[in-house]
Amino acid sequence: MDKKNEILNEAYRLFSQKGYSLSMSEIAKAVHIKTPSLYSHFNSKDEIIETIIKTEIENCFEAVHKIVSDLKDKNCQETLSYIFFHMIDYCKKSSRPYFLRHLSLMQNKKLRQMCTTLLQECSDCFAEHIRQCFEKGIREKELKETVNEGQIYLYISMIQGILDSEFFIQDKKFRSKDYAVKVWEAYWDGIKA
Amino acid sequence: MDKKNEILNEAYRLFSQKGYSLSMSEIAKAVHIKTPSLYSHFNSKDEIIETIIKTEIENCFEAVHKIVSDLKDKNCQETLSYIFFHMIDYCKKSSRPYFLRHLSLMQNKKLRQMCTTLLQECSDCFAEHIRQCFEKGIREKELKETVNEGQIYLYISMIQGILDSEFFIQDKKFRSKDYAVKVWEAYWDGIKA
DNA sequence: GTCTATATGTTGATAGAC
């Protein structure tokens, strides 16, 4: 791997730990060069952070696309549970939860604005797929007739909530696969026909 | 108000914005004294932060107690919806969402440990009340017979998820009362007898 | 309690040699 990518990898790791307050000297130390040498690869700290954020959100966008695509032949239950478990898996992977949370608290106004725009796009795409799946489920009598947008919002909140639980309460119980399975079963029990 | 409390109030506000990286000079400026004068009231930056964190979590603990108490004569639906909307209201108030999220990302190890312990206690207390309410609901045939701990986890995840939505996607839709109402109705529709 | 002056360290960034 070339030095530039090595820098970006370590910057990603450090940003996940410390957020915007990571320092150039920490990055330099992690890639075994001196601080000024970083400026041969990037013009500023913000340029490094901007690069890792853009890359991460692009990856996230692709992951969402990958998860929701190629599921058209599956029924509503299979699709919703597949998306549920795979979104949780993806968002929990390695230091991603910390990275995303630091994003939402970053002070740098310009970078914050960029994140908001990109994440909004990603979220809209996700929500649209879910909506179509619900409509299909109602049409094909797989879901209760009473199912409406409230259940869609609940679906999205449920995923967010599971991902968030481990942050507020550092309890193993919230991180086990079993926990997510039980939540999913409870949810499905409430919407199935 | 005396200077000490004025400092704590401004420190709370600044911590909500910047997290642990708030500076002593920012606090000093906000309360219209010079930086060294802060040390007449507190021994260190960490002492200030520790104080505001302890106060905030104590308040949170009391709020949870207040919300869950005096509801014993109400039925399950009333209790669960009351707790749902009041917990969301409380946690969304002013800068509290930012404060709590900065807590969970704080680098200072000693302070992190303190938060984890205190929040765990608060969460356990909350979960126990919810559990009792569900048991009562099943006993009195207000809830479906199939309701189990999965629905309890879903209830808690749902609240977390609603509180989190506005952080990842800065969309007005997620902040409206209407959104929470729809989620609640969808949830209740899934567990009622 | 509040101030000025100061100590000591770290930050992001640049100049210029190799």
Added chain:
DNA sequence: GTCTATCAACATATAGAC
């Protein structure tokens, strides 16, 4: 590309006058 040397700005914290 990487380095040493250096910069101005900022951080937390202390000493001591008033």
